[in-house]
Amino acid sequence: MTRKVSNFSDLIQRVTASCLLHPLADTRYDSSCEKDDKFLYESEPNKDADDDEEDEEDGEEDEEDEIDDYDEGKMVSLKALGEKKVKQMESLLEEVFEAVSTMKRAYVSLQGAHCPWDPEKMRVADVAVVAELRKLGVLREKFRRRQGVDDKGRRRKVRRRPTASLKEVVAPYEAVVEELKREVKAKDLEVHSLKEKLDNVVTLSSNGGGGNGKKVGRSQSRRKLGISQIQAIAAAPSPELFETAMLQVREASKSFTSLLLSLMHNAHWDITAAVRSIESATATATATKDNYNPSAITIAGSIVSAHHAKYALESYISRKFFQGFDHETFYMDGSLSSLLNPDQFRRDCFTQYHDMKSMDPTELLGILPSCHFGKFCSQKYLAIVHPKMEESLFGNLEQHRQVSTGSHPRSQFYNEFLGVAKAVWLLHLLAFSLNPAPSQFEASRGAEFHPQYMESVVRFSGGRVPAGQIVGFPVSPGFKLGNGSVVKARVYLIARA
Known part of the structure; x- marks a missing residue:
């Protein structure tokens, strides 16, 4: 029995070998001839080979049809997957646009709550803005997760920071909260100071004598101080x-x-030039007020350092006001x-x-x-x-x-x-409104520093003003009040030399 053809090259080899062994030119048909019988017998495998070759070609055509069908099915599935992704992205974009629009409306409401000032409306608008910002953060994480999935549905290894969006959203509000805490602390200190002054005023007004009776009266007045007394004092200048x-x-x-x-x-x-101009105007105004030559106190160049320019500018604004x-x-x-x-x-x-x-x-x-x-x-x-x-x-x-x-x-x-x-x-x-009215005073340029009436805007090491300091220029005026207290004038000090 002939050996079965395994592949197309094997078939070619067998046909070639048969042609070499039995040339067609020497072949004649004779039913009694053993040679012819042998030829017929030998040519029979070639016929089988041809049949096998046809079967092979039919198999290859079937295989090509199967590949085409597979490729076509794959293209259809990829197209369906692509359409699904597009729909998902369109849905995500719609959510993003809707969130941005809602946040915009909430922010407009937040701005509207500032003028006129409406704390409750501002609180509600602020909550709405924060909620929409968080929603945008969630949508961004949703988008990142979808980007982390490849075409075959397998999740890529992507390094993510799940808390980054929340930190980015909350960070500005944390800064504002810290700033508000500092302001509240400053206001608390101011309220505490005012309460102490109020207690002293009530004590002095409720006590006519001194000595031990004054101490007893002070402690009693502090215990008996009521809301009506506070309102009565606040209602008067x-x-x-x-x-x-x-x-x-x-x-x-x-x-x-x-x-x-x-x-x-x-x-x-040019901030230095602006400061120099302000100093010159201050010196001229001081000289005109006090009737002396401004050149006597003019110092060559600017006496204010670059990071102290704000004091010269504040002096200019205060003088005008x-x-x-x-x-x-x-x-x-x-x-x-x-x-x-x-x-x-x-x-x-x-x-x-x-x-x-x-x-x-x-x-x-x-x-x-x-x-x-x-x-x-x-x-x-x-x-x-x-x-x-x-x-x-x-x-x-x-x-x-x-x-x-x-x-x-x-x-x-x-x-x-x-x-x-x-x-x-x-x-x-x-x-x-006060009787007598406060008397205003202002430190003159070049005057000696008096801690009883002046306060330096620049803080010195140790908290004390060193000796030999004079007024470079006044920053804000002072007032002497009817009860003998003094609101100190703020000055910028320089060394006499």
């Missing part, structure tokens, strides 16, 4: 209330100075109410102080832009912010134009300015 208002003026002035200085840096100002402070209307008109009817004028000033203390200056000026406070703001803004300064900082004179026409801009810069203006205006109302 007092030197302690004036000191608190002066602290608020300083804080607002520092905030506005920092903003103005940052804008100068962004506008690429407190100009005319001794007059009942900052010399905006010729009113003499404080002289004609002093008692009524004091009551009116304290009533205005109480009414305006809790008001947003932006809202007030939006309703009454031409009131006395509005005129005060316009006058001081035009005195502090020169047109060239505004054009350099903002690239236009839009705010200057609005203020000149009696309007009040709704910009961050002008809002910071209104914070200082309101604090100074409230201090002015309190000053004219």
Whole structure:
């Protein structure tokens, strides 16, 4: 029995061997011839080989058909997988867009809660913004997980940071919380100090004598101090209330100075030249006030170091704001109410102080832009912010134009300015509510340092001012109150040499 053909090359070898052994030219048909019988017998395997070759070709065609069917099925499955992925991505994008839109609406509500100030609305809007931010973080992680799956459904080995998104979302809020904690701590210290002063005032007012009776009266007054007594004292002007208002003026002035200085840096100002100009103006103003030659106290070059430029800028702002402070209307008109009817004028000033203390200056000026406070703001803004300064900082004179026409801009810069203006205006109302009114004083450039009346804005090592220090320039004025206490003037000190 012939050997079965295993492959196509084996078939070729067998056919070739048969042709060489039995050439077709010598073959003749004879039924009795053994040779012919042998030939027929030998040629029979060749016939089987041909049949096997045909079977092989048919098998190869079937195999090619199977491969084509497999490839076509694979393409269909890949196409279906691709369509599924596209649908998943479209669904994910729709969720992202919806979350962004919702967050945008929540953020607009958060901004709207600032003006007018609505703490409850702000809290709700803040929660909504945080919730949408977290939802976006979840969607991002969802997208990353889908990207981590290959075309065959196998998960790639991708290094993930599952808590990164949450940290990124929470980090800004943690910073804000820390800042609020610091502010609360400062306010607590201020409240504690005011409570101690209030206790002392109540003790002194409830005690007529001294000695041991004074100590007993003090302890008893502290135990008996009630809410009605606190409200009664807070409802009347007092030197302690004036000191608190002066602290608020300083804080607002520092905030506005920092903003103005940052804008100068962004506008690429020469801060040293600006400080030198402020020092020169301070020296000239001091010389004019005290009637002596300013060259006698002028120091070559700038006396302020680069990181102390804020004090020179704050001095400039404070001098402009407190100009005319001794007059009942900052010399905006010729009113003499404080002289004609002093008692009524004091009551009116304290009533205005109480009414305006809790008001947003932006809202007030939006309703009454031409009131006395509005005129005060316009006058001081035009005195502090020169047109060239505004054009350099903002690239236009839009705010200057609005203020000149009696309007009040709704910009961050002008809002910071209104914070200082309101604090100074409230201090002015309190000053004219007290009887006697506080007397204002200012340290002169080149004067000796007196710790009883002056306070250095620069902190020295050890907490004590070294000997031989004189006033480089005044930063903010001081006040002597009717009860004998002193609100110290803030000064920038330099060495005498």
